[in-house]
Amino acid sequence: MEWGRCTDRELTELEAIVGSENLSTGESALRLASRDESYYTPHIPPQVVVMPGSAEEISAIMKIANPRRIPVTARAAGTSIEGNPVPLFGGIVVDVQRFDKxxxxxxxxxxxxxxxxxxxxxxxxxxxxxGLFFPPDPGASAMIGGMIANNASGVRTIKYGATKDYVLKLTVVLADGQIIEIGSLATKSSSGYDLARLFVGSEGTLGIVTQASLRLAGIPSHFSSAIATFPTLEAAAQAVFQIVRWGFSPAALEILTSELVHMLNRDRGLGLREEHTLFLEFQGASEMALEEELGPVQDLCHEAGALSFEPGLGIDERNKLWEARYEAYESIKHTHPGADPFVADVAVPISRYPEMLQYAARVIDDYGVAGYPFGHAGDGNLHVVFMGDAQDKEGGEKIMKANEAIGSRALDLEGTCTGEHGVGIGKRPFMEREHGASLELMRQIKKLLDPQGILNPGKIFL
Ligand SMILES: Cc1cc2nc3c(=O)[nH]c(=O)nc-3n(C[C@H](O)[C@H](O)[C@H](O)COP(=O)(O)OP(=O)(O)OC[C@H]3O[C@@H](n4cnc5c(N)ncnc54)[C@H](O)[C@@H]3O)c2cc1C
Known part of the structure; x- marks a missing residue:
């Protein structure tokens, strides 16, 4: 069936809902709404961007779009890296920036x-x-709606979990304009199907979230960070495995290659040893509790072959370290001016992490591409940032093949094609293999909630 388009009639109706100041058909607004931080661009650009201010306005928009089969793509901060909010078939972009309370x-x-x-x-x-915080922390300046839709996580997921662990209750506008509330404010419930979790990670394909009640955590009273360096990536990955295996519970456990440490030194003046490195953080109720964890972790790192282990960083050093870690992506971009980043994101069971990392390093060599592995090692989550020219067919194909090899190996190792960035456009080819017959169930759920298929069409499923 053909997609509907916004004619003057629809634009007038949309304007009547959101007001002329909250609707744009200007080229720059459409261009901005067509992109995220990924390689991917729309097949057909959107026709209009609207910025509604209430669930009722989104409901009214759906009542225009649904019967006429006009695509509707929700957009939050646009920091996705798998093309998740990139509209593929034109239509309406619903920008949620006015939902800012x-x-x-x-x-x-x-x-x-x-x-x-x-x-x-x-x-x-x-x-x-x-004295509280919302732990999921993707680093980029994401909004809650986008984090829920992508089930975002981050450096402290090893201790605190991902966005799905913090969603208590949601207000969602469905494709037919119905506004529903799902979940409750209780931190636990056995009451029927967990529909709130169904919307987490659904990438705007099942409904548009307007409001969320979120669980919070207390800011711990004591922190301690450490840096361990290793002669090889395998040794660093082995240390990660041992730390997790022995039941230690770091609040963050990140792996960086020596090349990346070099870039961070260059861009952030860190003065770190340029070796393969683990950044670790522990949080606890007292200094003593932290020392009890750090001592044995230091031993485990040395047993894995660590060249150095520097514990007990002060608060300023710690903050500098984490800020630098968040800037790793930018540092890679600075190293390749004019090139486009393409980020692979897979996760495997922790015992397979050393193998996954080794394989990724080999793929980078075999395909002769610029690629930088790093990741939330404690969660078995590996990223490889490939740098290339999106317009260069041959180079682009090599990167796609390298990405495919890494995704495929993650599935061989009983992992997933995406640890945290979502399926978007890039991970669709893996879905059949990863989910088998249950992918059909996902399709049926999509059909039930969005029979016309208007919500972020072309995502998740090929
Ligand atoms: C430098 C960098 C580092 C990153 N690091 C991490 C990381 O460590 N961990 C991680 O998880 N991610 C990471 N990301 C990816 C990205 O930041 C996250 O996926 C983030 O959650 C996206 O949020 P957003 O507000 O930008 O959403 P958008 O990109 O705008 O949208 C994301 C998806 O949500 C849908 N959507 C948006 N709003 C709604 C809504 N209200 N209701 C329903 N659907 C909606 C969109 O259609 C889209 O499918 C990183 C990105 C960058 C650029």
Whole structure:
């Protein structure tokens, strides 16, 4: 069936809903709404960007789009790296930036009610006053709606979990315009199907989230960071495996290659040893509790062949280290001016992490591409940032093949084709193999909730 288009009639109707100041058909707005941080570009650009201000306005938009089969793609901060918010078949982009209110912080219940366009960094600033924080932390300036839709996670997921672990209740607008509330404010529930979790990670293909009640965590009173260096990536990966295997619970456990450490030294003046490196962080209720963990972890690193282990970094050094880690992606980009990044993102069971890492390093060599592995090692999550020219057919194909090889090996190792960035456009070819017959069930769920297929069409499924 053909996709519907927004004619003057639809544009007038949309304008009546959101107001002329919240609707744009200008070239630059459409261009911005057509992209995320990935390689991917739209097949057919969107026709209009709307910025509704309430669930009722989104509902009214759906009632225009659904019967006429006009695609509707939700957009939050646009920081995805798999093409998740890139509209493929034109239509309407629903930008949630006006959903920017922190509705309520309830410190006594460890929860906050926020609108979908709230930036998680802004939320954490507000929560800090109450000694609380929202742990999922993708680093980029993502909004809560986008984090829920991608089930984002980050450096502290090893201890705290991903976005799915923090969603209590959602307000969602469905494709037919129905506004539903799902979940409850209780931190646990056995009441029927867990529909809130169904929407987490659905990448805007099942409904548009307008408001979320989120579970929070207390900011721990004591932190300690450490840096361990290793002669080989395998030794570093072995240390990761041993630390997790022996039941230690770092709040972060990140792996960086010597090449990446070199870039961070260059860009951030860190003065680190330029070796393969683990950044570790521990959090606890007292100095003593931290020391009890750090001592044996240091031993495990040395047993794995560590060249150095520097524990007990002060708060300033710690902050500098994590800021630099968040900038790793930017440092890679600076190293290849004019080139486009393409990020592979896989996750495997922790015992297979050394093998996965080794394989990724070999793929980079075999395909002769510029690629930089690093990742949230403690979760078995590996990224490889490939740098190439998106317009260069031959180079681009090599990168795609290298990415395919890495995704495929992750599945061989009983892992997943995407640890945290979502399926978007890039991971669709892996879905059949990863999910087998259950992919059909996902298709049926999509059909049930969005029979016309208008919500972010072309994503998740090929
Ligand atoms: C430098 C860099 C580092 C990153 N590091 C990480 C990381 O460590 N961990 C990680 O998980 N991710 C990471 N990401 C990816 C990205 O930041 C996350 O996936 C983030 O959650 C996307 O949020 P966003 O607000 O930008 O959403 P967008 O990119 O705007 O949208 C994401 C998806 O959500 C849908 N959507 C948006 N709003 C809604 C809504 N209200 N209701 C329903 N669907 C909606 C969109 O259609 C799209 O499919 C990184 C990205 C960059 C550029």
């Amino acid at each position: 922190i509705v309520e912080i309830r410190p006594e219940d460890f929860l906050a009610v926020v609108e979908a366009g709230v930036g998680y960094k802004d939320l954490n600033k507000a929560l800090g006053q109450h």
